Amino acid sequence: KQEVTQIPAALSVPEGENLVLNCSFTDSAIYNLQWFRQDPGKGLTSLLLIQSSQREQTSGRLNASLDKSSGRSTLYIAASQPGDSATYLCAAPYSGGGADGLTFGKGTHLIIQP
Amino acid sequence: DAGVIQSPRHEVTEMGQEVTLRCKPISGHNSLFWYRQTMMRGLELLIYFNNNVPIDDSGMPEDRFSAKMPNASFSTLKIQPSEPRDSAVYFCASSFRQGGYNEQFFGPGTRLTVL
Numbered sequence: 001k002q003e004v005t006q007i008p009a010a011l012s013v014p015e016g017e018n019l020v021l022n023c024s025f026t027d028s029a030i031y032n033l034q035w036f037r038q039d040p041g042k043g044l045t046s047l048l049l050i051q052s053s054q055r056e057q058t059s060g061r062l063n064a065s066l067d068k069s070s071g072r073s074t075l076y077i078a079a080s081q082p083g084d085s086a087t088y089l090c091a092a093p094y095s096g097g098g099a100d101g102l103t104f105g106k107g108t109h110l111i112i113q114p
Numbered sequence: 115d116a117g118v119i120q121s122p123r124h125e126v127t128e129m130g131q132e133v134t135l136r137c138k139p140i141s142g143h144n145s146l147f148w149y150r151q152t153m154m155r156g157l158e159l160l161i162y163f164n165n166n167v168p169i170d171d172s173g174m175p176e177d178r179f180s181a182k183m184p185n186a187s188f189s190t191l192k193i194q195p196s197e198p199r200d201s202a203v204y205f206c207a208s209s210f211r212q213g214g215y216n217e218q219f220f221g222p223g224t225r226l227t228v229l
Contacts, residue, residue, distance in 0.1 A: 031214035
């Protein structure tokens, strides 16, 4: 059974800083990993999906890396802005080969201070 | 595209009543997922469908929960009878699964309160 852990649980920093959010997963037999953003009271917005054949994926100021052998993924946010304040969720597919449902971490609650 | 559409957005009901949540996936997507989010347990998968066929319902908590997908553009999640511990936000998500690519897109959720 897949387990996903995110560190830190919460983070508060002044704007402009570069940030690293960490995600670890127990079953490395995954074919992709997905990062989401969730604003309070809202749904989930897909940020990046990294396929197992890739090591990195970039979108604007966001960069996500995937290391299957160590069971880790990181989300890098460059030049953080107050609008980046949200909860960031990492999700990996269930174990069992071909299973498509996602197992989510508890998230990192991020506050960017103006 | 309008994205994944869920209705209702909010539902307040009394214990013992039947609740039906609805979802319209993104047009062209072939997989649909139902998740539940609570403060205690976070986000959990309940059930998912590929090409309208239920594939894994091991996350459905009890027989009180049932889900259907009669066609590619509509799915329902039903709780009968509802209980206070069913109070949560229920999300529907859809994806176009092709090989190892399976990016999931979420709807806005239905906030369910069972009194």
